[in-house]
Amino acid sequence: MTPAIAFDRVSKHYGEARTAALDDVTLAVAEREFLAVVGPSGSGKTTLLRLVNRLTDPSEGKVRFQGEDVRAQDPILLRRRIGYVFQGVGLFPHLTVVENIGITPKLLGWENSRIAARVDELLALVHLAPEYRGRFPNELSGGERQRVGIARALAAQPPVVLMDEPFGALDPLTRDALSKDYRRLHETLKLTSVMITHDMTEAVLLADRIAVMHAGRVIEIDTPRALMAAAKHAYVRELMQTPRRQAERLGALLSERRP
Amino acid sequence: MLALTLYSMLPVLRNTITAILGVDPAVNEAALGVGMTKRQALFMVELPLALPVIMAGIRTSAVWVIGTATLSTPVGQSSLGNYIFAGLQTQNWIFVLFGCVAAALLALVVDQLLALMESGVSRRRRGRVAFGAAGIALVVAAALAPSLARPPGAYVIGAKTFTEQYILAALIEDRLRAVGLTVSRREALGSIIVFNALAAGDVDLYTDYSGTIWANEMGRTEVLPREQVLAEVEKWLKERHGIALLGTLGFENAYALAMARKRAEALGIKSIADLARVAPRLSIVGDLEFFSRPEWAALRNAYGLAFAAERLLAPDFMYAAAAAGEVDVISAYTSDGRIKQYDLVVLEDPKRAIPPYDAILLLSPKRAEDSTLRDALKPLIGSIDVALMREANQRAGDTTRKETPADVARWLWSRIEAKPR
Ligand SMILES: Nc1ncnc2c1ncn2[C@@H]1O[C@H](COP(=O)(O)OP(=O)(O)OP(=O)(O)O)[C@@H](O)[C@H]1O
Ligand SMILES: [Mg+2]
Numbered sequence: 001m002t003p004a005i006a007f008d009r010v011s012k013h014y015g016e017a018r019t020a021a022l023d024d025v026t027l028a029v030a031e032r033e034f035l036a037v038v039g040p041s042g043s044g045k046t047t048l049l050r051l052v053n054r055l056t057d058p059s060e061g062k063v064r065f066q067g068e069d070v071r072a073q074d075p076i077l078l079r080r081r082i083g084y085v086f087q088g089v090g091l092f093p094h095l096t097v098v099e100n101i102g103i104t105p106k107l108l109g110w111e112n113s114r115i116a117a118r119v120d121e122l123l124a125l126v127h128l129a130p131e132y133r134g135r136f137p138n139e140l141s142g143g144e145r146q147r148v149g150i151a152r153a154l155a156a157q158p159p160v161v162l163m164d165e166p167f168g169a170l171d172p173l174t175r176d177a178l179s180k181d182y183r184r185l186h187e188t189l190k191l192t193s194v195m196i197t198h199d200m201t202e203a204v205l206l207a208d209r210i211a212v213m214h215a216g217r218v219i220e221i222d223t224p225r226a227l228m229a230a231a232k233h234a235y236v237r238e239l240m241q242t243p244r245r246q247a248e249r250l251g252a253l254l255s256e257r258r259p
Numbered sequence: 260m261l262a263l264t265l266y267s268m269l270p271v272l273r274n275t276i277t278a279i280l281g282v283d284p285a286v287n288e289a290a291l292g293v294g295m296t297k298r299q300a301l302f303m304v305e306l307p308l309a310l311p312v313i314m315a316g317i318r319t320s321a322v323w324v325i326g327t328a329t330l331s332t333p334v335g336q337s338s339l340g341n342y343i344f345a346g347l348q349t350q351n352w353i354f355v356l357f358g359c360v361a362a363a364l365l366a367l368v369v370d371q372l373l374a375l376m377e378s379g380v381s382r383r384r385r386g387r388v389a390f391g392a393a394g395i396a397l398v399v400a401a402a403l404a405p406s407l408a409r410p411p412g413a414y415v416i417g418a419k420t421f422t423e424q425y426i427l428a429a430l431i432e433d434r435l436r437a438v439g440l441t442v443s444r445r446e447a448l449g450s451i452i453v454f455n456a457l458a459a460g461d462v463d464l465y466t467d468y469s470g471t472i473w474a475n476e477m478g479r480t481e482v483l484p485r486e487q488v489l490a491e492v493e494k495w496l497k498e499r500h501g502i503a504l505l506g507t508l509g510f511e512n513a514y515a516l517a518m519a520r521k522r523a524e525a526l527g528i529k530s531i532a533d534l535a536r537v538a539p540r541l542s543i544v545g546d547l548e549f550f551s552r553p554e555w556a557a558l559r560n561a562y563g564l565a566f567a568a569e570r571l572l573a574p575d576f577m578y579a580a581a582a583a584g585e586v587d588v589i590s591a592y593t594s595d596g597r598i599k600q601y602d603l604v605v606l607e608d609p610k611r612a613i614p615p616y617d618a619i620l621l622l623s624p625k626r627a628e629d630s631t632l633r634d635a636l637k638p639l640i641g642s643i644d645v646a647l648m649r650e651a652n653q654r655a656g657d658t659t660r661k662e663t664p665a666d667v668a669r670w671l672w673s674r675i676e677a678k679p680r
Binding site for chain 2: 053055076077079080084086088090091092093094103104107108152156
């Protein structure tokens with residue numbers, strides 16, 4: 001089966017920068033896979049996503065979307081087929097919640113009634129009460145904005161969703177609920193999802209595979225279980241310590257309290 | 260007006276560009292990311308977000324344009340400035356106040372209407388936008404109405420920026436109306452502006468002074484006898500511009516030296532030649548430009564004038580200062596009403612050192628041969644001597660009388676008619 005997204009020896013140099021933002025990356029995301037991308041700040045995670053929907057183009061190598069070189073596709077149409085949750089949300093401040101969510105369907109020329117029905121569906125999906133419909137982004141909390149951002153990415157029923165730290169601003173409870181909700185959506189809508197996160201536990205709990213980036217390279221990519229068990233790189237082992245330690249401590253705490 | 264509009268576009272344009280460049284790059288990226296074309300991003304995201312800054316630019320420009328347009332009277336545009344300038348000249352403070360307040364109100368109203376449109380656009384309330392737009396349209400229509408309402412065949416009478424000119428324009432208007440012509444006036448025009456307007460046919464007639472044409476338009480500096488200057492001015496106007504010099508009104512409004520009557524009699528001074536003998540013991544006050552004008556140089560050369568003290572003073576205070584004996588000699592305009600009011604004497608100029616400033620009626624090229632016009636104006640030729648003009652100016656300048664220039668013009672006409680010919 002052709003992968004939904006494939007990177008073939010992709011490098012990216014921004015302008016005159018000496019070091020590459022992305023350095024010879026080869027990677028495939030299968031249809032219906034949920035891939036988490038982790039790595040330190042500046043390691044090239046956002047760049048990786050932007051290459052898929054052609055917000056930027058590679059300096060070397062090829063990016064394929066559903067088997068086809070993205071350079072051969074119209075970037076506008078491509079972007080309308082890919083849901084994107086921006087790092088820092090990027091809602092349009094002059095549009096209401098409803099208009100923000102309905103933007104891509106509108107660009108695609110959907111009928112108003114269909115857009116309205118779809119927006120209602122999405123509001124329910126991200127647990128936003130109908131009274132939020134007419135609000136402007138500056139009238140929302142950070143978490144509410146992120147939910148609108150996710151709803152907007154899903155609006156045009158894209159087969160692939162790219163998310164750049166989508167749950168960053170949420171409180172733990174909501175974060176947990178929303179990420180679980182999203183994972184359920186991922187299943188029911190048969191999506192292919194790529195999610196950047198700094199939260200290792202979240203990556204481990206949600207993703208089918210985790211790609212660990214470092215200095216523009218994907219240094220290791222595997223299932224959470226495999227990475228937890230035996231990571232090759234010291235940095236990855238270090239990363240995987242966090243969720244494991246948390247799990248161990250929690251386990252210890254819970255057993256102590258048992259009567 | 261066109262110039263103003265274009266000029267005011269510059270800050271608007273600059274603001275628009277700054278505003279668009281100032282839109283958060285993350286929002287721009289999102290616009291592309293959700294699948295907008297560059298064009299859609301511009302119209303759906305960048306322009307709406309830049310709107311407040313753009314509107315701020317437009318509002319600043321609008322207020323600025325209203326301010327500038329108000330002051331555009333001396334370059335020949337009718338505006339609220341007409342009230343201000345006319346009021347300043349005739350010391351009609353109600354007019355000045357009205358002009359200023361109206362201009363300020365207009366600026367405020369336009370600013371608020373634009374603000375309404377802005378909030379309407381950004382909150383997408385059609386009603387507000389429509390209301391604001393309708394309001395602006397109304398203001399524009401009201402602003403343009405006077406210039407559109409001017410009857411096409413009307414005779415346009417020009418006037419410069421001082422009282423005497425207002426009186427003469429009103430006098431001419433009454434004469435033309437008396438023979439059934441339609442008339443409109445354009446007042447408070449600068450010297451050069453009104454002359455150019457006459458040459459171009461935007462103004463049909465006005466009163467100028469031979470010395471002004473001689474010096475300003477012809478660029479001549481030498482002082483020649485009165486008749487010779489008149490003849491040369493007439494010839495030059497005809498040949499160069501096709502402007503007709505219909506005739507002189509009968510008085511001069513020239514620079515002159517004046518003294519309090521008592522003081523002049525006590526010193527036995529009648530002419531500038533007499534003055535020159537005692538001048539080293541006397542003081543002189545000139546208006547702000549007098550000592551730098553060719554008239555002053557000519558006077559000093561011709562009579563060897565030298566005073567103990569030379570000072571500058573605004574014209575409004577000079578006459579009173581002479582009357583009060585604070586100063587011996589002042590520069591004056593020969594037809595100024597305050598000469599009579601303060602009982603001053605104008606010193607004779609036996610050597611004719613000061614160029615002549617005969618009041619002359621000028622007709623635009625288009626109206627040069629207009630016999631109806633010429634006939635209507637004929638009674639005015641040679642009909643106003645300097646004493647009569649002074650009295651008229653004094654009446655108009657006397658704030659206790661509350662007479663408008665038009666009232667004074669009617670009084671002046673009654674005196675002209677009464678005079679035996
Ligand atoms: N438009 C750009 N122009 C120049 N350099 C850029 C640009 N975008 C990113 N970079 C550089 O490329 C490198 C990778 O950036 P990228 O945004 O992909 O990092 P990231 O992994 O998403 O980091 P973070 O976790 O902080 O979001 C960084 O060194 C960054 O400074
Ligand atoms: Mg990033």
